[in-house]
């Protein structure tokens with residue numbers, strides 16, 4: 357199925373609210389999930405034929421996502437080094453070939469997760485030309501300090517994780 361959560365990160369000392377969609381990876385949901393690419397973050401962490409899978413995913417974004425969508429590649433489960441299937445170098449090269457960022461992450465041990473969200477939020481802000489604006493209030497929500505990036509905004513929802 358498809359679900360979303362709201363994740364707030366700080367970029368340049370300002371709060372940025374991201375709407376994070378979790379699309380199921382299974383093939384049978386493909387038709388549905390591709391429809392959500394405009395504002396979706398799609399995680400990709402299969403361990404076999406990673407080059408091929410990343411290229412397929414990138415091609416799918418090319419055909420289904422808005423132009424200029426921000427992307428990044430995450431190699432997840434870096435907490436279990438003993439079971440590593442893809443070298444860090446392979447991940448780095450793949451990301452470089454696709455011109456995107458690469459992080460090795462662990463959702464379980466919270467390694468690089470915050471960093472990845474922050475980097476992505478920063479990229480989106482740069483691309484959209486949208487800067488977090490301080491209104492002088494330090495209370496998120498009370499003084500309009502938060503920047504909302506969501507699917508209802510025309511140019512803002514441009515994030516995808518391969």
Ligand SMILES: Nc1nc2c(ncn2[C@@H]2O[C@H](COP(=O)(O)OP(=O)(O)OP(=O)(O)O)[C@@H](O)[C@H]2O)c(=O)[nH]1
Pocket residue numbers: 379380381382399432433434435436461462463464465
């Ligand atoms: N050790 C470890 N386990 C993890 C990590 N991230 C996820 N897992 C485990 O991997 C399994 C699959 O995680 P999911 O979050 O369901 O994976 P998914 O990509 O959403 O799967 P699909 O819905 O099929 O796309 C679960 O048992 C998680 O607990 C991690 O960083 N480290």
